[in-house]
Amino acid sequence: xxxxxxxxxxxxxxxxxxxxxxxxxxxxxxxxxxxxxxxxxxxxxxxxxxxxxxxxxxxxxxxxxxxxxxxxxxxxxxxxxxxxxxxxxxxxxxxxxxxxxxxxxxxxxxxxxxxxxxxxxxxxxxxxxxxxxxxxxxxxxxxxxxxxxxxxxxxxxxxxxxxxxxxxxxxxxxxxxxxxxxxxxxxxxxxxxxxxxxxxxxxxxxxxxxxxxxxxxxxxxxxxxxxxxxxxxxxxxxxxxxxxxxxxxxxxxxxxxxxxxxxxxxxxxxxxxxxxxxxxxxxxxxxxxxxxxxxxxxxxxxxxxx
Numbered sequence: 001x002x003x004x005x006x007x008x009x010x011x012x013x014x015x016x017x018x019x020x021x022x023x024x025x026x027x028x029x030x031x032x033x034x035x036x037x038x039x040x041x042x043x044x045x046x047x048x049x050x051x052x053x054x055x056x057x058x059x060x061x062x063x064x065x066x067x068x069x070x071x072x073x074x075x076x077x078x079x080x081x082x083x084x085x086x087x088x089x090x091x092x093x094x095x096x097x098x099x100x101x102x103x104x105x106x107x108x109x110x111x112x113x114x115x116x117x118x119x120x121x122x123x124x125x126x127x128x129x130x131x132x133x134x135x136x137x138x139x140x141x142x143x144x145x146x147x148x149x150x151x152x153x154x155x156x157x158x159x160x161x162x163x164x165x166x167x168x169x170x171x172x173x174x175x176x177x178x179x180x181x182x183x184x185x186x187x188x189x190x191x192x193x194x195x196x197x198x199x200x201x202x203x204x205x206x207x208x209x210x211x212x213x214x215x216x217x218x219x220x221x222x223x224x225x226x227x228x229x230x231x232x233x234x235x236x237x238x239x240x241x242x243x244x245x246x247x248x249x250x251x252x253x254x255x256x257x258x259x260x261x262x263x264x265x266x267x268x269x270x271x272x273x274x275x276x277x278x279x280x281x282x283x284x285x286x287x288x289x290x291x292x293x294x295x296x297x298x299x300x301x302x303x304x305x306x
Contacts, residue, residue, distance in 0.1 A: 053305065054086075054147060055086075057085065057086055057087065058085070059085065059086070059147070059305055060083055060084070060085050060301070060304060060305065061083065061084045061085070061147055061148070061149075061296055061301050062082070062083055062296075062297045062300040062301045062304055063082030063083065063084075063091070063150075063151075063294040063295060063296055063297055064082075064294070064295050064296075064297045065079070065080040065081070065082075066078075066079040066080065066292045066293070066294060068292070070155060070288065070290045070292060072098075072158075072286075072288045072290075073098065074097070074098055074099050074103060074158070074160060074286055075095060075096065075097060075098060075103060075105075075128070075158060075288070076095070076096040076098065077093050077094065077095055077096075077155060078093065078094040078096075079091060079092070079093055079153065079292050079294070080092050080094075081137075082151070082294040084114075084146050084147050084148065084151070085146065085147060086146060086147050087141070087142065087146065088139070088140060088141055088142075088146060089112065089114065089119075089139075089140040089143075089146045089148075089151065090137055090138060090139040090140065091137070091138055091153070091294060092135055092136070092137050092138075093135065093136055093137075093138055094133065094134075094135045095128055095133065095134050095135070095136065096132075096133045097128040097129065097130060097131055097132050097133070098131075099130065099131070099160065100130045100131065100163065101130060101160050101161055101162050101163055102127055102128065102129060102130065102160075102161040102163075102214075102216075102243050103127070103128040103158065103159070103160055103161070104125060104126075104127060104158070104159040104160075104161060104283050105125060105126055105127070105128060105136075105157065105158060106125045106157030106158070106159075107121055107123035107124075107125070107126075107136065107138055107157065108120055108121060108122060108123050108124075108125070108157070109156045109157030110123075110138065110153060110154065110155055110156065110157065111153070111154040111156070112138075112140060112151055112152070112153055112154075113151060113152040113154070114143075114144075114145045114146055114148040114151045115145040115148050116145070117143065117144045117145045119140050119143045119146075121138050121139060121140050122141070123136075123138060123139065125157075127161075127243055129241075129243075130163075130241070138153075149295075149296045150293055150294060150295045150296060151293070151294050152291050152292070152293045152294075153291060153292050153293075153294070154289070154290070154291040155288050155289070155290060155291070156287075156288065156289055158285065158286055158287075158288055159283035159284060159285045159286065160283070160284050160286055161214050161216075161243065161281055161282070161283050161284075162281050162282075162284070163216055163218075163241070163279070163281070164279075164281065165216060165279040165280050165281030165282070166279065166280045166281075167275075167276040167278065167279050168184045168185050168186075168187045168274070168277075168278035168279070168280065169184050169185065170182060170184040170187065170189060170274040170277075170278060171184070172225070172271040172272060172273055172274070173189065173191070173205075173271070173272035173274075174269065174270070174271055174272075175194060175196065175201065175203060175224075175269070175270040175271070175272060176194065176196065176269075177191050177194065184278075185211075185280070186209060186210045186211030186215070186280060187207060187208070187209060187210070187215070187278050187280075188207070188208040188210065189205055189206070189207055189208075189274075190205065190206040190207075190208070191203065191204075191205055192204045192205065192206050192251060196265050196266055196268075196270075197265065197266050198260055198264050198265060198266045199257065199260070199265075200255065200256070200257055200265070201224070201255070201256045201258075201265045201270060202253065202254075202255050202256075203253070203254045203255075203272070204251055204252070204253055204254075205251070205252055205253075205254065206249055206250070206251045206252075207244075207249060207250055207251075207252060207278060208244075208247075208248070208249035209244040209245070209246065209247070209248055209249070209280075210246065210247070211246060211280055212246055213246075213280060213281060213282045213283070214243060214244065214245060214280070214281050214282065214283060215243070215244040215245075215248075215278060215279065215280055215281070216241060216242070216243060216244075216278075216279040216280075216281055217241070217242040217243075217244060217250060217252065217277060217278060218239075218241045218242075218276065218277055218279075219234055219236060219239035219240075219242075219252040219253065219254065219277060220233075220234060220236075220239050221234075221274075221275040221276050221277040222234040222252075222254050222272060222273065222274060222275065222277050223272075223273045223275060224254070224256045224258075224270050224271065224272055224273065225270070225271040225273060226258065226262065226263050226268065226270065226271075227263075227268065227269050228262075228263070230258075230262060230263075231273070232256050232257070232258055234254050234255060234256065235255045235256060235257050236252075236253045236254065236255045238253075239252065239253065254272060256270070
């Protein structure tokens with residue numbers, strides 16, 4: 001028995017050595033695991049703390065001006081100044097009327113596509129006068145995916161309002177007036193002011209349109225007859241052709257100069273002839289149905305958002 005004690009001691013000692021060695025090997029592994037876990041948590045919090053600059057409501061995308069205009073027979077459109085944020089998108093369009101007629105433009109029928117989402121701007125219709133150039137900002141104030149790298153604009157909603165139509169059969173208007181209001185068809189004429197002098201007669205009329213289409217008012221087509229039947233044109237050099245929609249009214253001037261040797265207008269009876277001053281016409285749609293694409297100006301966007 002006494003001879004076996006050293007052997008038992010060796011066995012016990014060996015067990016302790018193995019346990020010690022096992023624990024000693026586990027400590028570095030545990031330390032590495034803890035360190036990796038700490039780095040992971042720290043990195044996670046760091047990522048959560050870092051914000052995407054595009055989440056800032058003031059972050060703005062700037063786009064390259066569209067190089068090629070949309071050119072139709074009736075109208076030309078040029079596109080520029082595109083910008084967008086999370087809650088808005090807008091751009092400028094320059095319209096050129098190539099005709100001698102009026103053009104009706106309805107921007108609310110335009111379609112703006114951003115990352116697969118289609119939008120229609122809430123813009124009011126407007127009129128282009130004959131051969132007029134006019135710039136309009138098309139503005140989207142709500143919608144999804146507005147802060148896009150590019151967006152496409154498809155244009156529709158165009159009509160041509162011809163200067164040719166059906167003239168109103170308005171009776172001649174006597175000056176001095178025996179009545180102030182006259183009516184014919186969808187038109188009403190109201191004499192607002194009158195001044196008759198030897199050298200000049202000046203009358204101001206309000207013309208109202210009550211129809212469902214459009215009215216063309218051209219004051220230059222007004223003339224006046226003397227009692228002897230001599231005819232003189234409206235001499236208002238500031239007059240221009242006017243477009244009226246349903247319920248609209250406009251005040252126009254009629255100015256006449258008749259030599260005193262022909263008649264003294266201060267005391268004369270004169271008869272206003274309307275001719276084709278008032279014409280009723282229609283808006284006839286025409287197709288454009290083309291599109292342009294605004295592409296992101298990366299350099300300008302980066303510079304502006306510093």
